[in-house]
Amino acid sequence: MAFACAPDAIAAGAPAVDGATAWWIWPLALFVVCFALGIVAVPAGVGGGVLFVPIVGGFFPFHLDFVRGAGLLVALASALAAGPNLLRVGLADLRLALPLALLASASSIVGALVGLALPSAIVQTALGITILAIVVLMASAKKSEFPDVQAPDKLGAALALHGVFHDVARGESVRWQVHRTPLGLVLFTGIGVLAGMFGLGAGWANVPVLNLVMGAPLKVSAGTSSFILSLVDSSAAWVYLNQGAVLAVVAVPSVAGMMLGARIGARLLTVLKASVVRRLVLGLLLVAGLRALLKGLGVWT
Amino acid sequence: MSGSERPPVAEEQLRYARVLEWGARLGLAVAVAAFALYVTGVLPGHVPLETLPALWSLPLAEYLQRSSTPVGWDWVGLAGRGDFASLAGIAVLASVSVACLAAVIPVYLRRGNRIYAALCVLAIAVLLLAASGILVVRH
Numbered sequence: 001m002a003f004a005c006a007p008d009a010i011a012a013g014a015p016a017v018d019g020a021t022a023w024w025i026w027p028l029a030l031f032v033v034c035f036a037l038g039i040v041a042v043p044a045g046v047g048g049g050v051l052f053v054p055i056v057g058g059f060f061p062f063h064l065d066f067v068r069g070a071g072l073l074v075a076l077a078s079a080l081a082a083g084p085n086l087l088r089v090g091l092a093d094l095r096l097a098l099p100l101a102l103l104a105s106a107s108s109i110v111g112a113l114v115g116l117a118l119p120s121a122i123v124q125t126a127l128g129i130t131i132l133a134i135v136v137l138m139a140s141a142k143k144s145e146f147p148d149v150q151a152p153d154k155l156g157a158a159l160a161l162h163g164v165f166h167d168v169a170r171g172e173s174v175r176w177q178v179h180r181t182p183l184g185l186v187l188f189t190g191i192g193v194l195a196g197m198f199g200l201g202a203g204w205a206n207v208p209v210l211n212l213v214m215g216a217p218l219k220v221s222a223g224t225s226s227f228i229l230s231l232v233d234s235s236a237a238w239v240y241l242n243q244g245a246v247l248a249v250v251a252v253p254s255v256a257g258m259m260l261g262a263r264i265g266a267r268l269l270t271v272l273k274a275s276v277v278r279r280l281v282l283g284l285l286l287v288a289g290l291r292a293l294l295k296g297l298g299v300w301t
Numbered sequence: 302m303s304g305s306e307r308p309p310v311a312e313e314q315l316r317y318a319r320v321l322e323w324g325a326r327l328g329l330a331v332a333v334a335a336f337a338l339y340v341t342g343v344l345p346g347h348v349p350l351e352t353l354p355a356l357w358s359l360p361l362a363e364y365l366q367r368s369s370t371p372v373g374w375d376w377v378g379l380a381g382r383g384d385f386a387s388l389a390g391i392a393v394l395a396s397v398s399v400a401c402l403a404a405v406i407p408v409y410l411r412r413g414n415r416i417y418a419a420l421c422v423l424a425i426a427v428l429l430l431a432a433s434g435i436l437v438v439r440h
Contacts, residue, residue, distance in 0.1 A: 021354070023350050023351060023353055023354050024340065024350075026354075027340070061354070061357065061358050062357045062358065063357065063358050063359055063360055063361070063364070065360060065361035065364075066357060066361070066364075073391060073394070073395075076394060076395065077325075077329075077394065080321065080324075080325040080328075080394060080397060081325060083318065083321050083322075083325075084318040084319070084321050084322040084325075085318075087310070087314045087315070087317055087318035087321070088310060088314070088315060088318050089310070090308065090310050090314075092314075093314075094311065094313060094314045094317060094405070095311075095417065098417060098420045098421065098424065099420060101424065102420055102423055102424045102427065105424060105427045105428065105431075106427045109427070109430070109431050109436060113436055113437075116361065120360055158416075159416065163308075164308040165308070166306075166307040166308060173306060173307065173308050230321070230397075230398055231398050231424060231428075234395045234396070234397075234398045234428055234431070235427055235428055235431040236431070237391075237394075237395045238395050238428070238431035238432040239431055239436065241376075241388065241391065241392060241395065242372060242373050242374070242432075242434040242437065243361065243372055243437065244361065244364075244365050244370050244371070244372045244376070245361050246388060246391060247353075247357060247384075248332075248335075248336055248339065248346075248383075248384040248385075248387035248388055248391075249336075249339075249340075249350070249353055249357070249384070250357065251332075251387075251388075251391055252332050252333065252336040252387050252390070252391070253336075255329070255332065255391070255394070256329065256332070256333055259325070259329055
């Protein structure tokens with residue numbers, strides 16, 4: 001393929017967005033920001049992408065198309081980094097994750113295709129609304145450390161969606177089972193669409209569905225949610241990669257920072273209460289969501 | 302509650318975790334190494350670094366046109382360029398789950414757990430469909 005990318009030719013036809021700033025400032029800033037986001041993402045039960053997309057989309061010069069592509073990758077990186085540890089200590093459950101991840105993974109492909117086909121302003125506005133809705137959801141949703149599931153539903157029983165996990169903070173092992181599995185499968189299908197469309201990851205929705213709808217313990221929900229993201233975001237990430245919506249200079253510093261931060265975050269998950277970091281995450285999301293909404297509406301460009 | 306002893310973790314989870322850990326390390330290593338070569342100028346990019354600030358704020362379709370960036374699997378032909386070599390590492394990260402799922406299928410089959418073996422096969426199929434490049438958006 002011919003090299004058709006002469007700097008002068010490109011610069012002549014494109015806006016000089018941040019000509020006063022050296023190019024390397026932005027990848028460096030991305031690495032630092034993503035390292036910090038990675039630390040708080042796993043204990044907060046979110047995938048990293050939900051923080052990354054509105055914050056980087058709102059305050060960095062990259063187009064939202066590339067931010068969403070990188071957002072999926074940072075959520076994926078966060079999940080991949082945390083996954084092995086979560087699986088080994090039993091906080092992520094492979095049996096619980098597989099049926100849900102399968103449907104969400106398929107629907108995330110649809111979401112990614114739709115998101116890349118829509119005009120930027122619409123996606124930006126919808127992103128802002130979605131982020132603000134997530135803030136409300138996270139702030140108002142009740143949490144149940146150990147939901148009372150009297151009996152599993154038929155599908156949950158057939159899929160053997162139960163287990164035992166060791167709660168280090170309480171020093172005891174806890175038996176769990178789930179109910180309302182069909183409803184959970186439907187909700188995860190919708191979550192996959194949103195994840196692919198906005199590049200958000202989807203821990204913000206995974207955890208409430210696993211915990212409040214299906215009745216999995218909170219820590220199993222957070223751990224399994226993070227693991228599910230590794231499958232869901234892989235599918236959507238491939239769509240963005242094939243469409244050319246992944247820029248190495250945006251994605252690699254973000255992924256590296258997020259993976260390093262998430263390794264620390266995964267260790268904190270076993271000793272910290274999720275509520276400690278949730279307040280910080282809610283504050284960040286509120287500002288970033290408002291910024292995305294106002295940017296999409298052309299009020300704060 | 303069921304006591305204070307730590308319960309054993311299922312064999313397939315441990316195997317999945319092992320493959321996931323090494324695959325993620327490999328992908329990250331490739332991406333970071335290639336990116337280091339890219340930003341230091343050892344491996345020149347398809348899109349020169351100094352021109353990126355004028356391009357990265359453009360919508361995707363316009364960026365692709367101005368930078369002559371290929372879509373689908375055509376980027377593999379540019380894997381010798383620093384920016385696309387970095388994407389090879391990203392592609393490994395996005396493919397790790399396929400290897401993990403494939404690794405646990407024999408464990409499920411050995412136990413006669415055909416449902417979960419089938420779920421793994423279906424999940425692999427979805428990932429391969431996404432990676433195939435068959436599904437595209439026309440700008």
